[in-house]
Amino acid sequence: MASAICTGQLVREALAHLSPARPFFDSEHGPIHAFKDRKRTLPEPFDDEYFRHMQWAHLASGGAGGGLRWPNRHPHVLTHGMRAAQRSLARFTALIDWDRFRRRNLNAEIHLSTPAFAGFACGDDNQAVVWLLRQDQRDKQRLVRKTAGALPVQLVVPSLSAGPYVITLWDTVAGQVAGQVLAAADAAGNLLVELPPVVTDIALAITPA
Secondary structure, three states: OOHHHHHHHHHHHHHOOOOOOOOOOOEOOOHHHHHHOOOOOOHHHHHHHHHHHHHHHHHHOOOOOHHHHHOOOOOOOOOOHHHHHHHHHHHHHOOOOOOOOOEEEEOOOOOOOOOOEEEEEOOOOOEEEEEEEEOOOOOOOEEEEEOOEEEEEEEEEEOOOOOOEEEEEEEOOEEEEEEEEEEEEEOOOEEEEEEEEEEEEEEEEEEEE
């Protein structure tokens, strides 16, 4: 959870130093200090969630893809859970028209109705990518609590052209569409999205209707 938030901050800062059209890719992340210096291998369920959270924070904040993870495990390969997370993210990317997407980071510009979720986002005047992560519920293994009560979320995404949009909800674990919501950006460019209750996290692809 904390690593995802740090990833979002890192991507935002990096993009601020680049020309708008230049891509950014975090080419080395993972539990490097824990594995190489402390000789610790993270438990696989924790590591899978840690990996999945960091890649979605990277993409939604405006990074190119999910970043490059050094496995830092025995054997030195990604787990099946990490590969499944990559497959989910790859499928999601088909929802965005990347040839026309001129993203900028919106992590600090979006507004959420509840502090129970951390928000990561990037967008231009026609499309946006958003990822919401539950941050108020953790279990004894320091994972996001899967049995937490679902919470409805209102989200405001700024700087879109006025008009109707389709918001495609994406289940990041199952790697599939979890529903769609229709909403319209007002004359000021603010898109108010009323999301159904969310337990752990949800990704959104926002495209013109």
